[in-house]
Amino acid sequence: METNENIPVRLPDSRYEELKASAATMQELAGVQSYPIDSLWVAQKLGYEVHTYNKLGPEAQILARRYSEDAFILPCPKGPIDVFYPIYYNDEVVNKPRLNVSIMHECAHIFLGHPANIEMSKQQKEVEAKFLAKFILAPPIICHYYHLKDASSIRNFFNLSYEAAEYAQNYYNKWLGHSKVKNGLIHPTTTECRLLRQLNIETLSKGGIPV
Ligand SMILES: [Zn+2]
Numbered sequence: 001m002e003t004n005e006n007i008p009v010r011l012p013d014s015r016y017e018e019l020k021a022s023a024a025t026m027q028e029l030a031g032v033q034s035y036p037i038d039s040l041w042v043a044q045k046l047g048y049e050v051h052t053y054n055k056l057g058p059e060a061q062i063l064a065r066r067y068s069e070d071a072f073i074l075p076c077p078k079g080p081i082d083v084f085y086p087i088y089y090n091d092e093v094v095n096k097p098r099l100n101v102s103i104m105h106e107c108a109h110i111f112l113g114h115p116a117n118i119e120m121s122k123q124q125k126e127v128e129a130k131f132l133a134k135f136i137l138a139p140p141i142i143c144h145y146y147h148l149k150d151a152s153s154i155r156n157f158f159n160l161s162y163e164a165a166e167y168a169q170n171y172y173n174k175w176l177g178h179s180k181v182k183n184g185l186i187h188p189t190t191t192e193c194r195l196l197r198q199l200n201i202e203t204l205s206k207g208g209i210p211v
Contacts, residue, residue, distance in 0.1 A: 030045035098161040
């Protein structure tokens with residue numbers, strides 16, 4: 001679930017790089033080969049159990065809706081020691097693009113091992129899941145490759161909510177400002193090459209992507 005606690009933190013740059021690499025690993029493991037990404041499909045490909053709120057009893061449904069409008073994960077015992085984390089989501093949500101981000105947010109928590117990590121603060125976990133979900137659904141290198149420079153083309157291409165598309169556009173602009181440009185070409189990082197390779201795009205042979 002996404003909380004609105006005041007989030008202080010900017011993580012160290014190295015952690016953001018790790019999160020981007022985790023996004024590439026998630027894509028590779030799930031076998032994502034095109035956009036928009038369906039978060040439910042990714043969850044299933046990664047072997048995460050997924051249920052709708054309707055599966056819960058009537059009282060639990062009320063609690064679930066109160067807890068999160070969109071989605072959350074719940075610890076469930078699996079054998080004497082192990083615990084696993086099914087994702088519950090509200091399939092009655094009208095704003096499906098927003099629900100898609102929320103489900104990816106929960107996938108990110110699981111993928112990053114957050115539920116069992118008692119050393120990391122709740123705030124850091126939220127920052128990480130939020131970043132990973134938005135990054136994987138609309139990576140700036142993909143915006144650039146497909147010439148998606150304004151919020152509405154980003155929103156249409158990646159099937160995002162207005163809020164997520166605006167975030168993606170701002171993030172893309174920041175990314176563009178920091179990208180390594182040589183001879184009019186942007187040189188993708190190792191992680192970006194992995195994201196592009198998932199779409200069968202080989203850029204290194206061409207020396208980069210035009211700015
Ligand atoms: Zn969360």
